[in-house]
Each structure stands twice: as C-alpha cells, then as structure tokens.
Amino acid sequence: MKAELQFDFLVDKEKNSITVKREFAAERQLVWDCHTKRELLDRWFAPKPLTTKTKHMEFKEGGYWHYAMITPDGQAFWNRLDYQSISPIDGYVALDGFCDETGVVNPDMPRARWDVAFTDAKARTLVTTVVLYSSADDVQKAIDMGLKDGLASTLERLDELLHTMGATAEQV
Amino acid sequence: MGELAEPFNMALPSFMKHVGVLESTGLIRSRKRGRIRTCTLERKKLAAAERWFADQRAIWASRYQNLDSLLETLTGEDRES
Structure with a gap:
C-alpha cells in the first residue's frame, strides 16, 4: 500500500458498525467504475490470495451482485450484495449476505447494510464504507460464522503476511 | 459493581x-x-471478537491494495491511449 494514502478502520461496538475509510490516487469516476462494473470488480475485490468470480451483476436498485471469493485450492465462498439505493457517482446502499452457488441467501446468517460514499479529496478519491449490523447478536453470529467457515485460516495467513509487511501498523 | x-x-x-x-x-x-x-x-469470546475484527481489517486492507494496483493499471492505459 502506498504509505501516503489514508486508511482508517474503526469498530463501533455500541453501534454494531465498522467504518472503513480509504483514499485512492484516481478520479472519482474511475474508482466508482471499479466498484460497480463486474469485469473490474473481478480484478480486485477478493483479498489476496483469493480471486473474485462474478456470476451475476445487475447494478441498479433492486438488482444484485452474486460473486465468489475463491481460494488457491479452489474453495469458493459465495456472497451477494443487494443494491437498495444508488446515486452515481456519490454512493450506494446495499445489503450483504452469505449465499450458495445458486444465489440463495442463507437465512440463518445476519445481513449487514453497506453504506458506501465516494467523495473528492483533492486529486484523490475518498471511499467511506459503513458496514452496519442490526444488533450485537448479529455481530456475534458473523463472528461465530467467520471462525468456522474456513475463511479464517486463510485470513490468518493473510494477517500474518500483512503484519510482516507492516501494513497493519494503524490501530484496529 | x-x-x-x-x-x-x-x-x-x-x-x-x-x-x-x-x-x-x-x-x-x-x-x-x-x-x-x-x-x-469472557476472555475467549473477547479474543474471538478481536480476531474477527482483525480479519475484517485484513480483508479490507488487502482488497484495497489490489484496487490501488488496478487503478494504476487503468490510469496507465488511459495515458497510453
């Protein structure tokens, strides 16, 4: 990561929310495109060493993005993001969810609301994402799920890697 | 208390x-x-929560690094064309 690009990750346990702020060295239209076009999303959304594969994308209110994050040994984690409101190129609101390959959302799992905002920051673009769970109970379910779904062990290695790279120097 | x-x-x-x-x-x-x-x-539970938040942070940090590279590639293509 370029050291001069702002990155904040804030957890608010009382509000059951996570706020991620990140600057990008590109104009807003391009950063927006990268968030809303399937062929571009497939090139960055999954954390390393996973890759992204889009099965369905309809970026409009009421539409959804159905995608998998795939591990190097081929294990797929399916997710979908249902778009609730969109105002190009300022932001969108969506509902995330764990699902299967056919796109059916797991009803036992909590869905968090993503509020994503794009703003100009001089020659850069600031993206602010607020991930909001509806209760502490939902956060706990997400934690329990995260610990057993196998993504955790992949991420543990990732976390170690990031620590080595010094990219997690900022507070959690 | x-x-x-x-x-x-x-x-x-x-x-x-x-x-x-x-x-x-x-x-x-x-x-x-x-x-x-x-x-x-509840130390165990607290540790699990911290672990999960650290995982979430790692996910966002990593995907945004990917986006940095992609943006760099795309703006480079722009300049060439």
Whole structure:
C-alpha cells in the first residue's frame, strides 16, 4: 500500500458498525467504475490470495451482485450484495449476505447494510464504507460464522503476511 | 459493581448502562448474589471478537491494495491511449 494514502478502520461496538475509510490516487469516476462494473470488480475485490468470480451483476436498485471469493485450492465462498439505493457517482446502499452457488441467501446468517460514499479529496478519491449490523447478536453470529467457515485460516495467513509487511501498523 | 465503577468518573447508573451493553454482546457476564453483582470477563469470546475484527481489517486492507494496483493499471492505459 502506498504509505501516503489514508486508511482508517474503526469498530463501533455500541453501534454494531465498522467504518472503513480509504483514499485512492484516481478520479472519482474511475474508482466508482471499479466498484460497480463486474469485469473490474473481478480484478480486485477478493483479498489476496483469493480471486473474485462474478456470476451475476445487475447494478441498479433492486438488482444484485452474486460473486465468489475463491481460494488457491479452489474453495469458493459465495456472497451477494443487494443494491437498495444508488446515486452515481456519490454512493450506494446495499445489503450483504452469505449465499450458495445458486444465489440463495442463507437465512440463518445476519445481513449487514453497506453504506458506501465516494467523495473528492483533492486529486484523490475518498471511499467511506459503513458496514452496519442490526444488533450485537448479529455481530456475534458473523463472528461465530467467520471462525468456522474456513475463511479464517486463510485470513490468518493473510494477517500474518500483512503484519510482516507492516501494513497493519494503524490501530484496529 | 461499585468496585469496578470506582476508577471511572461516572455515576453508577451510567456505568451500569455501559456494563449492560457489554453484557448484551456476551463479552462479560454478571451474577447477582444478595446485593452484590459480580462481573466476569469472557476472555475467549473477547479474543474471538478481536480476531474477527482483525480479519475484517485484513480483508479490507488487502482488497484495497489490489484496487490501488488496478487503478494504476487503468490510469496507465488511459495515458497510453
């Protein structure tokens, strides 16, 4: 990561929310495109060493993005993001969810609301994402799920890697 | 509870409210015996929560590094064309 690009990750346990702020060295239209076009999303959304594969994308209110994050040994984690409101190129609101390959959302799992905002920051673009769970109970379910779904062990290695790279120097 | 609240510059009812929030998340447990309420820290649960938040942070940090590279590639293509 370029050291001069702002990155904040804030957890608010009382509000059951996570706020991620990140600057990008590109104009807003391009950063927006990268968030809303399937062929571009497939090139960055999954954390390393996973890759992204889009099965369905309809970026409009009421539409959804159905995608998998795939591990190097081929294990797929399916997710979908249902778009609730969109105002190009300022932001969108969506509902995330764990699902299967056919796109059916797991009803036992909590869905968090993503509020994503794009703003100009001089020659850069600031993206602010607020991930909001509806209760502490939902956060706990997400934690329990995260610990057993196998993504955790992949991420543990990732976390170690990031620590080595010094990219997690900022507070959690 | 009174003992716990002592170091904080806060009225006991406000303190109880904060403890209530922590308790609803399952990060602490409390037990009342007679007039005395005792709090226990759920270390395992707390560690799991911290682990998960660290994972989430790692996911966002990594995907955004990917996006940096992609943006660099795309703006490079722009300049060439």
